[in-house]
Amino acid sequence: MATRSTIMDTNSFRAEHADGLDAATRQLTDKRSKVLGESYRLFYRKPVHLVRGEGQYLWDAAGNKYLDVYNNVASIGHCHPAVIEAVNQQMKMLNTHTRYLHERILDYTEELLATTPDAIDRAMYMCTGSEANDLAIRVARAFSGGTGIIVSQEAYHGTSDLTSGVSPALGSGQPLAATTRLVSPPDAYRVNAPDLGEWFANEIQKQIDDMKAHGIKFAGFLADSIFSSDGVLPNPRGFLQKAVDVVHANGGIFIADEVQPGFGRTGDAFWGFARHGVVPDVVTTGKPMGNGIPVSGLLAKSDVLAAFSDDIPYFNTFGGNPVAMAAAQAVLTVIKEEGLQEHSRVVGAKLLAELQKLMDRHESIGDVRGAGLFIGFELVQDRTSKTPDKALALDLTEKLRDHRVLTSVAGPYGNVLKLRPPLAFQEADIDWLVGALDKSLTELGR
Numbered sequence: 001m002a003t004r005s006t007i008m009d010t011n012s013f014r015a016e017h018a019d020g021l022d023a024a025t026r027q028l029t030d031k032r033s034k035v036l037g038e039s040y041r042l043f044y045r046k047p048v049h050l051v052r053g054e055g056q057y058l059w060d061a062a063g064n065k066y067l068d069v070y071n072n073v074a075s076i077g078h079c080h081p082a083v084i085e086a087v088n089q090q091m092k093m094l095n096t097h098t099r100y101l102h103e104r105i106l107d108y109t110e111e112l113l114a115t116t117p118d119a120i121d122r123a124m125y126m127c128t129g130s131e132a133n134d135l136a137i138r139v140a141r142a143f144s145g146g147t148g149i150i151v152s153q154e155a156y157h158g159t160s161d162l163t164s165g166v167s168p169a170l171g172s173g174q175p176l177a178a179t180t181r182l183v184s185p186p187d188a189y190r191v192n193a194p195d196l197g198e199w200f201a202n203e204i205q206k207q208i209d210d211m212k213a214h215g216i217k218f219a220g221f222l223a224d225s226i227f228s229s230d231g232v233l234p235n236p237r238g239f240l241q242k243a244v245d246v247v248h249a250n251g252g253i254f255i256a257d258e259v260q261p262g263f264g265r266t267g268d269a270f271w272g273f274a275r276h277g278v279v280p281d282v283v284t285t286g287k288p289m290g291n292g293i294p295v296s297g298l299l300a301k302s303d304v305l306a307a308f309s310d311d312i313p314y315f316n317t318f319g320g321n322p323v324a325m326a327a328a329q330a331v332l333t334v335i336k337e338e339g340l341q342e343h344s345r346v347v348g349a350k351l352l353a354e355l356q357k358l359m360d361r362h363e364s365i366g367d368v369r370g371a372g373l374f375i376g377f378e379l380v381q382d383r384t385s386k387t388p389d390k391a392l393a394l395d396l397t398e399k400l401r402d403h404r405v406l407t408s409v410a411g412p413y414g415n416v417l418k419l420r421p422p423l424a425f426q427e428a429d430i431d432w433l434v435g436a437l438d439k440s441l442t443e444l445g446r
Contacts, residue, residue, distance in 0.1 A: 129286025232376025267345025267372025
């Protein structure tokens with residue numbers, strides 16, 4: 001039997017939970033099972049039926065209000081009026097593909113590239129993060145002449161054939177590509193190394209050497225710079241530089257998957273990779289850039305991209321369409337005008353401090369770490385052994401759901417709560433989240 005997916009199955013509704021549902025919820029789950037593909041998963045043993053969202057809040061069909069501390073796709077907040085207005089106005093005028101001239105894609109690209117290091121000077125657009133990472137892998141292979149891709153042990157980079165082959169978080173039911181190698185995550189909580197950056201660079205070199213031993217030429221290292229699926233691993237700042245140096249020394253490129261840590265989320269910088277002082281060769285983005293509108297992008301150094309684009313035409317039918325660009329432009333404007341990067345830094349630091357105070361009350365909290373509004377909350381059986389407590393993490397997500405707080409788990413052991421609210425999250429929301437965690441752990445006797 002295939003191992004369950006760490007991102008799909010750990011916090012999910014299953015058939016054995018059906019008898020505990022109310023009649024209305026049971027009717028919906030039964031209907032889903034009849035008409036939707038069986039690969040889909042629902043969150044929670046008692047699924048949530050959501051009907052409305054605004055900012056950092058969601059409401060269910062019964063009118064109950066929830067605090068969303070998980071859904072980063074609505075990056076600047078659910079149903080943000082600026083995005084709604086921009087999309088509505090552009091839909092009234094035109095929506096078509098990029099083989100016609102249009103100002104929006106050019107204006108937006110100039111604004112977006114202004115946020116990146118000078119060496120990154122080209123952009124291409126798609127509809128999903130999977131498509132962006134798929135293209136990034138193709139670019140890496142064209143540039144390097146190799147095929148081997150290194151990712152972290154619990155990485156998730158997409159659902160296409162290429163990206164699922166480099167996404168171990170999908171579980172062993174989804175085989176990795178023969179050219180994929182996994183590197184142990186740079187976990188400062190669990191790795192006892194005097195220099196985490198040097199340790200991580202050595203781990204990457206080991207995998208490059210293994211590729212070479214098997215006749216595979218190295219093409220690139222693909223990573224989410226906060227290692228979110230590995231359990232949210234943000235620190236120490238700067239540790240990625242030595243790894244990137246090793247990648248370049250071996251003829252590969254560094255692809256920064258910024259779907260989750262980008263667009264001001266970490267607070268310290270606009271891009272997650274910038275916290276580490278590195279310059280990627282390729283940057284990929286996803287739906288948070290459009291607040292949930294299907295849009296994604298690939299940003300690259302022109303010489304790296306040229307290895308692919310000089311020989312291979314690329315067309316993504318509605319990637320970069322005017323409506324998607326209108327949404328993306330609105331998001332970028334809101335981030336700047338509302339100061340959301342600084343907001344993320346300040347409010348995130350206050351939230352992190354309050355969450356760390358809970359460690360004095362609950363021995364089951366092994367570590368609390370994060371950057372901006374992206375925090376990992378790790379549960380353990382005891383702090384000395386650091387034995388992961390997956391069962392507690394799952395029970396805690398259910399208790400939080402009862403207290404109207406929505407989140408889920410991450411990490412190789414499924415024991416880290418991923419606290420990643422929309423950037424609309426306010427200082428006033430901290431008491432709700434921290435209070436719900438405190439009450440839930442107390443109710444669970446932990």
